Amino acid sequence: MTALLTAEGLHKSYASTPALAGADFTIDAGEVVAVMGPSGSGKSTLLHCLAGLVAPDAGRVRYQGRDLAGLSDAERSALRRGDFGFVFQFGRLVPELSCVENVALPLRLTGTKRKDAEARATEWLARLEVDDVRHHRPGQISGGQGQRVAVARALVGNPRVIFADEPTGALDSLNGERVMELLVQAAKESSAAVVLVTHESRVAAFSDREVVVRDGKARDMAGAV
Amino acid sequence: MQRTYTRGLYVVCIVAGMSIGHTLLALLEAGPRHGYDLKRTFDDHFGQDRPLHYGQVYSTMSRLLKNGLVEVDGIEAGGGPERKRYAITDAGVTDVDGWLRTPEKPEPYLQSTLYTKVVLALLTGRDANQLLDTQRAEHLRLMRQLTRRKSGGDLADQLICDHALFHLEADLRWLELAAARLDRLAKEIHP
Numbered sequence: 483m484t485a486l487l488t489a490e491g492l493h494k495s496y497a498s499t500p501a502l503a504g505a506d507f508t509i510d511a512g513e514v515v516a517v518m519g520p521s522g523s524g525k526s527t528l529l530h531c532l533a534g535l536v537a538p539d540a541g542r543v544r545y546q547g548r549d550l551a552g553l554s555d556a557e558r559s560a561l562r563r564g565d566f567g568f569v570f571q572f573g574r575l576v577p578e579l580s581c582v583e584n585v586a587l588p589l590r591l592t593g594t595k596r597k598d599a600e601a602r603a604t605e606w607l608a609r610l611e612v613d614d615v616r617h618h619r620p621g622q623i624s625g626g627q628g629q630r631v632a633v634a635r636a637l638v639g640n641p642r643v644i645f646a647d648e649p650t651g652a653l654d655s656l657n658g659e660r661v662m663e664l665l666v667q668a669a670k671e672s673s674a675a676v677v678l679v680t681h682e683s684r685v686a687a688f689s690d691r692e693v694v695v696r697d698g699k700a701r702d703m704a705g706a707v
Numbered sequence: 708m709q710r711t712y713t714r715g716l717y718v719v720c721i722v723a724g725m726s727i728g729h730t731l732l733a734l735l736e737a738g739p740r741h742g743y744d745l746k747r748t749f750d751d752h753f754g755q756d757r758p759l760h761y762g763q764v765y766s767t768m769s770r771l772l773k774n775g776l777v778e779v780d781g782i783e784a785g786g787g788p789e790r791k792r793y794a795i796t797d798a799g800v801t802d803v804d805g806w807l808r809t810p811e812k813p814e815p816y817l818q819s820t821l822y823t824k825v826v827l828a829l830l831t832g833r834d835a836n837q838l839l840d841t842q843r844a845e846h847l848r849l850m851r852q853l854t855r856r857k858s859g860g861d862l863a864d865q866l867i868c869d870h871a872l873f874h875l876e877a878d879l880r881w882l883e884l885a886a887a888r889l890d891r892l893a894k895e896i897h898p
Contacts, residue, residue, distance in 0.1 A: 518843075520887055663858060683843075683879040684872055687850035694840055703844045 486511045486675050487532060487643060489700070491541035494527050501527040502538065503698035511642065514666055514676040516686035519695035525679045526647055528695060532677060533566055533645045534558045545643075563591055567636030567644040567674075569665070571651040573628040575620040581631045582607060582616040588639045606634035610664050626657030633665050637672070644669055647679045655684075662688045727759070728767050729806045732776055732799050739780040739794040742768060752863065768793055776802050821878065825885055835889055839882045846875050846882075 485508035492505040502524045509515050517525050530536040532543055534550045543550045545565070550558060562568075567588075575584045585603035590596065607613040610630040615623045623631070629649065636644050649665065650658030666688050669676045680686050691704045727749075734740070734748050742764050750758040768791075771777040776799035783790040795803075821842065828835040850872055857868040 516847075520883060681883070683847060683850060683876045684854075686847060687854040687872070689851075692844070692847060694843070696836065696840075701840065703840065703847075 485509065485544075486513075486546060487677075488544040489528070489532060489541070490544070492528065492531050492538045492543065492700075493540040494524075494531060494536065494538045496527075500698050502531065502700075505531075505541070505693075505695075505700035507693055507700060507702040509643075509675050509677065511675055512670060512673040513691070514669065514678060514689040516689035516692040517677060517679045517695060517700075518681065518683075518686055518692050521681065523695045524698040524700070525681075525695050527698075528693075528700060529645055529647055529677060529679050533568070533643075534562060563588060564639060565642045567639065567641035569629075569632050569636045569644065569646040569649045571648040573620065573625075573632035575628060575631060575635070577620050580617050580619055581612065581623065584620070584631060585635045585638050588635060592639065603634070603638055606638045607631065609668060610634045611660075624657075626653050626661065629653060629657070629661050630664065633661060633668070637665075637668050637674075640672055641674055644674055644676045645679075646676060648681070649678070650680070650682065650685050658682075658685065726806065727763065728771060729803060731764070731767055732771060732795060733803045733807075735777060735793060735795040736800065736803065739792050741790070741792050745793070771799070775799075821882075829889070835885075839885060843879055843882055846879050850875050 487509040489505045489507050492502050493500070494502040505528055507515075517528060519525050527536065531538045534543065534545075534553075537551060545561065550561075553561070575581070576587065579587070582600050582603045585606055586594075586596070586599035589599035589602060594602075604613060604616060607616050607630075610633055612623075612627050612630045612634070615627055615631075620628055620631070629652070633649070636646075644665070646665065650661055653661060662685055666676065668674075676689075678685070678689055686692055691702075694701045694703055730753065731745055731749065734745060734752075740748070742761070745768075746759050746761060746764045749764075768777065772779070772793075776796060777793045778796050780792040780794035782792070824838060825835055827833075828838050853868040853872050853875075857865050857872075860868065
């Protein structure tokens with residue numbers, strides 16, 4: 483089976499400080515991989531490199547066998563809009579838009595008509611159990627609801643890879659758990675891979691395996707025990 | 708061999724530190740029961756994979772009877788201890804109340820095997836980071852089992868798995884902190 487996403491010898495420094503000093507691993511379709519490690523270990527840098535948000539200084543990221551560095555900016559942007567979905571610690575919803583408009587946004591950006599986009603967005607809001615707040619703006623809903631809306635937005639375009647950076651970091655245990663259940667369930671149903679950056683082991687327990695980052699070095703723990 | 712962590716196995720860990728007498732007494736608050744019913748109710752809630760022995764139930768009930776915490780509510784024809792129906796007394800209710808209100812003694816776990824291993828790894832110049840990573844992987848393996856079990860389980864399963872998950876998480880948080888402090892620890896051990 484061809485790996486969906488591959489990291490090969492990734493290195494990245496910021497102002498001569500190494501953030502990533504060697505990352506080699508693969509992620510298959512439908513896999514949920516937790517990226518763990520202490521603060522400042524390079525977890526988020528690794529996620530940004532894998533998602534093509536940041537170019538590594540050395541090494542390669544391959545998506546479906548294609549080197550991300552070989553793509554044009556427009557091709558990389560298209561990939562991030564179409565094939566990749568993103569969930570961050572604080573939903574990063576557009577405050578001026580309603581929840582349904584937020585979720586419909588990725589579809590609107592790829593040319594889907596408003597009515598169709600909002601119909602699909604509403605379906606996803608229902609799957610994430612927040613369709614009752616679809617006409618609310620982000621400022622009018624709770625953190626847990628906002629994060630579910632963010633997950634719906636990440637999934638609405640049927641991405642192949644979901645990048646989630648501390649998706650439950652701002653939530654209490656119960657809400658965090660529900661967001662993880664819904665995220666993983668939805669990803670598994672659509673065979674999407676999830677790259678889950680987290681420092682919480684209870685969140686990492688939703689993954690299939692973990693990659694541990696320490697001092698910029700990533701270690702795939704598959705088969706470690 | 709991989710051990711499957713079931714509700715019962717975790718309950719064993721929890722029950723090991725708890726009072727069976729108080730538990731049986733508390734179960735009687737719902738109404739009088741025969742010894743057999745008590746055992747079955749206990750097993751349903753706390754002992755799926757390791758049921759109480761009948762002998763344990765009857766010896767406990769004899770003690771509670773002697774101490775005035777339960778009374779015999781009736782004896783069915785045929786005699787024998789299994790025919791006795793027990794009821795909790797006012798003193799028994801007060802005893803359960805006192806037990807539930809008394810906090811359990813927190814245990815610092817400072818002498819745990821994990822702690823000993825980390826210090827020994829440092830003392831002997833071994834790679835403690837590797838020890839921590841391997842232990843984390845093992846903890847996570849169990850946490851994944853519990854997380855899966857929770858998603859398909861009833862409320863009792865969820866509560867039991869949460870209890871185990873939070874304890875495993877506490878271990879891991881300590882491991883992470885230990886990893887962050889390894890440099891300092893190494894200097895203290897090898898000044």
